[in-house]
Structure formats: structure tokens, C-alpha cells
Amino acid sequence: MRDVAAEAGVSFKTVSRVVNREGGVSPDLVERVEKAVAALGYRPDHRARLLRRSSTAPATIGFVWIDIANAFFSSVLRGIEEVADTRDCLVLAGSTEWSPERERRLVDALVERRVGGLIVVSSGAAAETLQSEMQRGTPLVFLDLEPGFDVVDLVRTDHRAGAVKATEHLVGGGHTDIAYFGDNLDIFSASERLIGFQTAMGAAGLQVDDKQVITGSHSGDEWREIIRSFFESSEHHPTAIFTTQNFVTLGAVQALHDLDLRSTIAHVGFDDIDLSEAVTPGVSVIPQFPRQLGRRAAEMLFNRVETDNAEPVRVVVEPPLIERGSGEIRPSR
């Protein structure tokens, strides 16, 4: 900026005025400054600007998510960006890949960059930083997971109700012997879904066999192997399965296809997947609406910027069930 001022033969305050279109600068000076700006390729330094300015509207918001490979969160991010874009706001996104350590570091890094707000898919690892940041007045919205401490704003799917719905659907189709494949139970959404499964099974008077509850954190290909060997090895086959995450569902579809069991074993998944209609039979699912969750969370965030003392908002969306064939297979025995 100093260089631009020298080039144009004015003080740097005048440059500042021109760059920010404050007005009150004579036309020829404006022109001289603009020429100098163009000649030197000058860009204002956003950080210094924010440092000085008693800015109100956030120019950057942060998004901390858990798994970059999962299309669910990509769609969430898309929803967030759509809303942020209308406010000329950038999204600083970082994924933790399930590591509490990384969650702490990421949240710290974002807080240190003084983002105007934060949307977090939090395991609760960064609770301390998040809470002190909340006290500083930074808007904070939690998404998908309950972080395990008192939370102001939160948006998520009703994981438990969705799992109940899926299980009831299978039970209603005549299945009494249902296997469960899902994410690690230290993840809030995963444990909620298992609780939903157990609740619905219990309500139907059915027993849950521990050997038929398989949990863990794996890629789609790993799940494919796990589910294939589950069906290959166990003498006792369930007549239906409930897969409670999109990778698990993808793996299960592949595995059942490999074993030519897709028309025999009933299957409902949590989260929608691509090509769910192109396989035979189609994959029945409890879909989530990640893009809308993202939009909703971002709107809540900006809302909190504007109205400081608003009541806490908790949005918990009950998901529907989409029948496509795989969930409607009757038990063969």
C-alpha cells in the first residue's frame, strides 16, 4: 500500500479511501491511484483490514467435519457454501478424519484465525476451546452429532427414530432375525442408531443376538469383505440386514451381490447412495438430507450473528423411508 501511495504521489490513507470506495476523493486522484494499483498488482490485506475494523458481518466461517471421503459431509458443505455465498462469506473447511487430536487442532486453528462463526461436527474432543469461544461471542452451530456438553444451536437427523423406522419396516415384513452393521459406537449417531434398532427389536419382542451386531470404522471395500465373510462363515444366516451408514450400505450391496444373495436377504440402509435404483433389487433406505442440514446450520449461524440473544435452536429432523425393493423382501424361511 505504501508503494501504491508513493507511485501515485498521495498518502496511503487516500489509497485506502479509493480502494474502499469511500468517496470524497477528487476524480483525478482516484484515477492516479487506480492506475498505480493496477500497475503494482496491489491487493489489500484482508487480515490487516479485519484487525483494525470493528467488523460486524463475518467474512469467513469455519466448518469442521469428520470424514472428507463421505459424500454425506460433502453435501453438507455444499449447503453451507450456498448460504455463505449469499453473504459474501468464505468457508474454511477442515476434516478431522475421526481423530480427536485433529479435531482439537483444527478448532484451535480456526479460532486463532478468528472466523466469524463455526459449524462443527464434533465428537466433543475440542469441548474446551469451543466453550471458551462460545463465551467470546462467536456463533457456533453443531451438526449431526451431539458433542456431549451443553449446546446452543444444533441441527441433525433423528438417528434413533430413523433406525426405529427401518427396523420396524423389516419386522413388519416378517423378519425376526436381523443383523446390524454399523459405525463405531463411540460416534454419537452410530450409538443412537443401534439404540433405535434395539428399541424396535425389543418392542417387537425380538432378541438381538450380539454376534449379529457388527460395528467398526471401515471403508466401503472393507465392509464388503467383512459382510461377505460374515455370510460365508456363519452357519446361521439372518434373513435381513440393517446397514447404518452409507459406506456400510455400499459394502453390503457389493457383498450380497458377490454372493448372489441380493434377492434373498432383505436390506435397509441408513443414508442414500448413488445407483440405489440401478441395482436389482433397488436399495431401500432411510435417507438423510445433508444439503438441507448444511443450509439450515449455516442459516442458524448467520442468524445468531444478527440476533445475539436468540433462544437456542435445536433442529432434529425425522427421516422418511424409501422403499425400492431390497427392504421389502420377505423371509424365505
Place this chain on the structure above:
Amino acid sequence: MRDVAAEAGVSFKTVSRVVNREGGVSPDLVERVEKAVAALGYRPDHRARLLRRSSTAPATIGFVWIDIANAFFSSVLRGIEEVADTRDCLVLAGSTEWSPERERRLVDALVERRVGGLIVVSSGAAAETLQSEMQRGTPLVFLDLEPGFDVVDLVRTDHRAGAVKATEHLVGGGHTDIAYFGDNLDIFSASERLIGFQTAMGAAGLQVDDKQVITGSHSGDEWREIIRSFFESSEHHPTAIFTTQNFVTLGAVQALHDLDLRSTIAHVGFDDIDLSEAVTPGVSVIPQFPRQLGRRAAEMLFNRVETDNAEPVRVVVEPPLIERGSGEIRPSR
């Protein structure tokens, strides 16, 4: 920081020393300062820190991409994050959703935030800003697309060679009548793929019928409709199709499935998709390796930070062909 200094009864320089673990501070002062930091929930302001510091290693890099809904770019981002993470570097990601206007704004915003480097999937819209930023010495790596001006570092798939390979595969299987479905031609990769298709067709002495080259920018569901009505309406059916982007491939698999043509029409796609093995027949593809492209780009970026005068690097990866069944169907006529 001033508050912390007051609370601990020291000067703020001492606080700075403690926070940055510079050493040379007596143990009891360290303890007092740390207590004050904890009590007040103090976080250093990263922006101010960078403003002062003659820092070398970048703390933030930017990634500008074109389509957040496309899993290809999510994987690229993942690769970038993996590398950035090892350098304690955050990734500021923004998607342009194909809008040149948005590309300009995003690149400007990142430059103004003084990112330490930039990985760009650029249509060329922000050429001016990017070039002046390159002159400022900011490391810059282009990914996937040629932006239409002289470029220093670039990583991409060899779109043309991949398309040639796919087309030759279909031609080699006996097909002479092949339809092409792909992205808008003002996108570099799309036009390259079409050129590859045309080249291989020409080399085989085959004619390309303009009515069988369908291009546009659509979602998977839209492509499903387009391809379904293409096969429903035209009296003349091609015996094979080449779909040159993952959404198009997804749509085509669905559409052919809807019409019960998946075992009749040969099909090769560009970009791999989920469940490509679970459908019948499996989907033959020219896969890209987005995560590796991202890793490669990030490594080049950091490399350029370290060695300033390095030669320009262009990495153009020739993709393989994966046979899964759909591409090996013989023409029925």
C-alpha cells in the same frame, strides 16, 4: 493479550514469550501467565501474528475447485489435506460451481487472505489475479484443467489419451456406432475427451454422427432422463456408449437399467463410480486417481515454497482401463 498481561502482572511481551514457548522466562512467571491464559480463555490472533512475522512456512493454503457435488474433487481435497496436515497447514477450500464470476471472487478472496499457496481448478476466469499473485511469489499449482495461459505447475489426468483408450477398446470390441455423452465443451477436460473420442474414431475410419454427441452440464438424475429419452426416441440405436464424466456414467447406468439395455449396449465411463461392480454387468471405466492428484499437487505446492527457482513441473497422468463387463459387450447387429 493485554488483559492476560495485566492479570499476570507482566508485560505483554512476556506473555508472547510464554505462548510461543520461546524460553528465557522464569518458571514462576510462566506459571502465572499460563494461569491467566487459562482463566481468560485467551487465544493468540493468528492474523496479527502473521502480519508481524516474517514467516516462511505457509499456515494456510487455498483450494479453488469447480464442483462440490462431484466426488472426484472431494477426493482431490482429501489428498491435499493429507499432505497439508503433515505441515500443520490448513486448507481454505471454496467451490466455484462453474461460475467464472465466482472463480474470480474466490481467488480474490483467497489472495486477500494471503494464503501461502493456491491450488486451482481454473477455467481461466481469474487469470489476471492469479498471474499477478504468481509474480508476488505465491506458489500456485493448477489441477485438472489447463487455464488457458502460461502455467508453471500443473497436475492432471491425460484426458485425451484416456478417451482414446476407451474408444479404441469399444472399437476393438467390434463397435462402429458409438454415442458420446459428456460435459459442456467449454470445460477443458470435456473438450479434450471429445477430441480423444473423435481422434480414435477417425483413426479407425469411423464416422462420428453429430446427433450422437450429446454434451451439457447436468446432474446424474438429469443425465438419466436425457439418456433414457435418447434411447427411447431415436429410431437408430448406437451399439455402444462412452460417458465421459462420473455423473453422466451414473445417469447412463440408471437409464440403461430402466430400459433393460445394460446387457445389450456396451458402455465405458470416464471416472470410476461407487457400486461399479455391484451392477450387472459391472461398469468398465477409465478411472482417475483424484486423491493422488491432490497429494501430488499439494506436494508440488510445498516444494515450490521451499525451492523458489525450481523448474516448472507438469504432471500429466495417463489413466488405465478397468474391464468389468459393460465395456466388453459385443455388438448385437
Place this chain on the structure above:
DNA sequence: GATGCCCTTGACAACGTTGTCAAGAACAGC
């Protein structure tokens, strides 16, 4: 021609941090 007003411009402080340097204390060696 003096006064008052507005319009343009620049000097300076401030934002929150780190780098530089010097002051002061503590200690060792003569």
C-alpha cells in the same frame, strides 16, 4: 475583504502480535 462552511487530503493512533534492543539483576572471576 473577512467570515464561515464544505470539500479534499494527510498525520497519527490503533488493531494484536513479534522482533530488536537495552536496562537491570544476578552471579562468577579477578
Place this chain on the structure above:
DNA sequence: GCTGTTCTTGACAACGTTGTCAAGGGCATC
């Protein structure tokens, strides 16, 4: 006890910008 060295600490400038205020010039009004 004096000198020199080291260790701890703080004062101050600087990073690049914007907010505040005052100075100076031009113009209208009396």
C-alpha cells in the same frame, strides 16, 4: 569491590490496514 557475562524482563517499533481528527484550500455569503 570492580568488571564482565549471562539471564530475565520490558519498552518500543513494526506489520498493513482503517478510524479520527485537524489542516488547508476553495467558494459562497455577508
